[in-house]
Amino acid sequence: MKPLGQGRTSVVYEYVPARFEKQVHVQEVLACVCGRGIVTAPPPARVVDRGEYxxxxxxxxxxxxxxxxxxxxxxxxxxxxxxxxxxxxxxxxxxxxxxxxxxxxxxxxxxxxxxxxxxxxxxxxxxxxxxxxxxxxxxxxxxxxxxxxxxxxxxxxxxxxxxxxxxxxxxxxxxxxxxxxxxxxxxxxxxxxxxxxxCWAHVRRRFFDALSTAPESREAMDLILELYRVEAQARGADVVRTAAHRELRQLSSTPVLKRLRAWLDAQAPRHPPKSPLGQAISYTLKQWDALSRFVSDERLPLDxxxxxxxxxxxxxxxxxxxxxxxxxxxxxxxxxxxxxxxxxxxxxxxxxxxxxVLLRVQTHPNARIGELLPHEWKRLRAADSS
Structure with a gap:
């Protein structure tokens, strides 16, 4: 018999249980031969003084x-x-x-x-x-x-x-x-x-809840979906939060907002204020300025x-x-x-x-405490290892 190539490789994922361990630290104690002093090795670093964990x-x-x-x-x-x-x-x-x-x-x-x-x-x-x-x-x-x-x-x-x-x-x-x-x-x-x-997601939920009693709510939901499609287009073009994103919104989202506002104004008198659709329309109109601000600032989200x-x-x-x-x-x-x-x-x-950081934060300079926030900690660790 002789081997044929590298052989067959099989991969099996196995679980190795995590374990806790009891660590015993022995601190060496030294006495000066002159008899005038005793020195003890420092204890292990602890989060809490005299803590056991x-x-x-x-x-x-x-x-x-x-x-x-x-x-x-x-x-x-x-x-x-x-x-x-x-x-x-x-x-x-x-x-x-x-x-x-x-x-x-x-x-x-x-x-x-x-x-x-x-x-x-x-x-x-x-x-x-x-x-x-x-x-x-x-x-x-x-x-x-x-x-x-x-x-x-x-x-x-x-x-x-x-x-x-x-x-x-x-x-x-x-x-x-x-x-x-x-x-x-x-x-x-x-x-x-x-x-x-x-938040347009909150608005959409209200129209969705009104669907069972007012099928015309679907028209508002479809227009809101068009706003999200513009955002998907920005992500696909990798221009999110850039000037190009703002231009895309002004070109594509602004007309959708105008159509939706016209629909809201036309539908408002046709539905009782306390009906599900009436409440959805009222909620949207009251929030209109806040809901429209995303068009002029690419940093602002849709929801x-x-x-x-x-x-x-x-x-x-x-x-x-x-x-x-x-x-x-x-x-x-x-x-x-x-x-x-x-x-x-x-x-x-x-x-x-x-x-x-449980140990590091206790001695880190307060003026540089931001270095220990998770995103900065990650960046500094990567810099140290490179």
Whole structure:
């Protein structure tokens, strides 16, 4: 027998379970022969002074909850199956300690977003455990896309849906704010504030909901679809957010808007204001200026779907772990969500990132804290390895 060529190659993907390890560090102690001094080797780097859990362990806890929507009691069971005694209360404590250590980063991330020219925003309810019953809090997201096309995603938790949170985050800033019609954002979009940009996805949903009672709603939906086709054309030509994109919108989208406005004006008197189609028409006409602004600025999107997408992970978490224990827990969750979401938006492994910055952030110069944000961390790591 003799071999024929390289032989046949078979590929099999196998799962090798992750493991936790107990590391024992021995610090050498030396005494001076003169008898006047003792020197002890430095201990291993720790996230928390005298803490028993390393940065990789804490990063795994945060990533499991924020990226994978895993309740901590379920994670505790998984850790115990690996041979490490663990309780939910211990993991909860580690989660909140991680949030505290990383607070300078999550706070700075939100400041960078607030300073941007174009900001997207949205909010979703999140239950908070109280003594006798749960209360309703809100998780807000604020995000932007920088000049390099990188998405920065921030979150803020509050115990209400009033305008207080948008004012705290965006008060005093200028630019554009992409939101739905919720009036809670009026405090930062009124005169002397940001310019409000509407969401065509919300408009389309209202006409879709009216289809069963008013088939003519299809005409509005078809016109809205034409607006999205113009955007698809811009993506196909690779001119998104360029002057060519603006020219394309003015050439192709403006006529569509004129036709849609004429249709709305003609249909409005024909339908009762409280009918599904009447409400859809009224909603669109009230938002018309905000909905039309995208034509004159290539940086502005057609809808607020990016914000809704940024809240989907939180919605999944809400189904899995049901509520947060108290207001401070909601604030910690928001801060860690922000760092993990920005990692995922920029192709950064959140577990690897967190394991590194949990130690680094404690000694990094505050004036250069932006270097530790996920997108900058990725860029600097790539520069170091080249």
């Amino acid at each position: 390393g940065p990789g362990f804490l990063a795994h806890v945060v990533t499991s909850k924020c990226a994978d929507a895993m309740p901590l009691h379920r994670l505790a069971q998984r850790v115990e199956r690996s041979g490490v005694p663990m309780s939910r209360s211990t993991l909860t404590d580690l989660f909140h300690k991680s949030a505290s250590v990383l607070l300078p980063l999550s706070s700075h991330l939100l400041q960078v977003i607030a300073a941007a020219e174009v900001v997207w925003a949205d909010e979703t309810p999140l239950r908070v455990l109280d003594v006798k019953k749960t209360r309703l809090g809100y998780l807000w997201t604020f995000l932007t896309q920088n000049e390099a096309g990188q998405w920065l995603i921030g979150y803020r938790f509050s115990m209400g849906r009033a305008s207080k949170t948008p004012k705290e985050v965006l008060g005093g800033t200028r630019g554009a704010l992409v939101v739905d019609a919720y009036t809670g954002y009026n405090a930062v979009t009124l005169p002397e504030g940001r310019i409000r940009v509407g 607020n779907n990016r914000s809704e997408s940024a809240l989907r992970k939180a919605a999944l978490g809400r189904k899995n772990f049901l509520f947060v224990g108290h207001e401070a827990a909601g604030e910690n969750l928001a801060g860690l969500y922000a760092l993990v979401a920005t990692c995922e938006a920029n192709g950064v492994n959140p577990e690897e990132y967190l394991a590194d």
